[in-house]
Amino acid sequence: MDQKIDQENMRQVILDSPSQLTQGLALAKDIKIPSNFNSIVISGMGGSALPGDILKIYLDDLFQKNSDQNSHLTVLQNRTYALPAEAYKNSLNIFASYSGNTEETLSSLEEALKAKLPAIGISSGGKLAEICQKNNIPLVSLPAGIQPRCASGYFFSAILGILAKAEKIENPSENIAQAQKKLSEQISDLEKQGAEIAKKLFEKIPIIYASEKFRALAMIWKIKINENAKTPAFYNSYPELNHNEMVGFTLPQGKFHLINLTNQTDHPQTLKRINITSEILAKKNIQNTRIEMNSSNILDSIFSTLLLGDWVSYYLALEYGQDPTPVAMVENLKQQLT
Incomplete structure (x- = not known):
């Protein structure tokens, strides 16, 4: 960890995050x-x-x-x-x-x-x-x-x-405990993968796409990149984006990198759309990184994908020399609202 940049130790917060799953259940038990x-x-x-x-x-x-x-x-x-x-x-x-x-x-x-x-x-x-x-x-x-x-x-x-x-x-106790255990086992590999993806996103505008079912995961990736890395990012979902947003890349007005969050439980036509869209955008010099979720367990699909997004946004913050924790713009706005 670069302590000069990550002054509030968000890396440790991410490392500790799987334990929140069982703790959350315990906090609500009464x-x-x-x-x-x-x-x-x-x-x-x-x-x-x-x-x-x-x-x-x-x-x-x-x-x-x-x-x-x-x-x-x-x-x-x-x-x-x-x-x-x-x-x-x-x-x-x-x-x-x-x-x-x-x-x-x-x-x-x-x-x-x-x-x-x-x-x-x-x-x-x-x-x-x-x-x-x-x-x-x-x-x-x-x-x-x-x-x-x-x-x-x-x-x-x-x-x-x-x-x-x-x-x-x-x-949900058993499923939550199993999900927490698996996340803890995966966290080191996910950190390495996140650091690699962050290098691809450096000085690019990330676009996060997923199926409509997993739209929320794409949105959360986008939000984490905004708040942690302090840089613009955008998200959308298949198949709707194929009816409008993709046309905007006829004339790209910046350097973009596409992240596709995919799951084998997605509709076959949606998976086909993801492949074709990636090929079309590649012709516009928009590189694509595909993240294949675990399709056998929904909790793992959700939380391992989000944990990877945490690492991507964390290491992208370090690439930009930004402390990932504070959100100065948000605090400034709140002060002006009072």
Whole structure:
């Protein structure tokens, strides 16, 4: 590790991240809620919202494989100041803010309180924790000290634990423990792979593509590159991008590098589109790196792919001489909003 650049030791945070999966379950073990809901609305911004995006992938997979033990739950993301209409009917409202001080999330929480909607808070403290404690709202208290975008494992597993307690899904403990073990075994190889990919992305604009099913993973890669490496990156999904975005590369206005996140469970035509699109863009001098996910286990597909993205963004930050942890632009904006 280059300690002169990585002053807050994000490398260690990434190395420790697999343990968040079992810890998240443990943190939510005492949360009990009524089970009279068939949808979830997750209010959160930035890194605190990311677990909701991957939760959709996992819950859909659970239901498809075992509909007897797993309910079909609609997961909605609320990334603004007010609750969507769906939050008012048969919905569990989860308010996720790692700092506990995210103004959009707090605004939505106040709306839920006024409407007396079922609610749960997840944070490491701040105003959200204070409001939950004052109003007897169940609260999952997370360990503090890392960036919100680095806490996805805590949030994800805590929500799974809550849903299992409400008997909406099967007990995830065994699957979570196995996923954590496998991630810990893979982490060294993923770090090496991430460092190699980062070199390819240096002085290029990364474009992250995935199938619609795994769109959230491409988005999270993009976000980690933005925040850790402090450089632009973009994402989209197949097959929609073949109907519009790819035409924009008729006249590329910069140096791009394409990352394709692929999974053999993707539709055969989608996999064919990925190959053809890569060939078309190669003729425009856009190089392509293909990341093949583990298709045999959905948790490994999700979290090993995200862990690789962490390493890519981390080492790209070092390539640019940027400390991957602080987000000065975000903090500057917050100060100007107050």
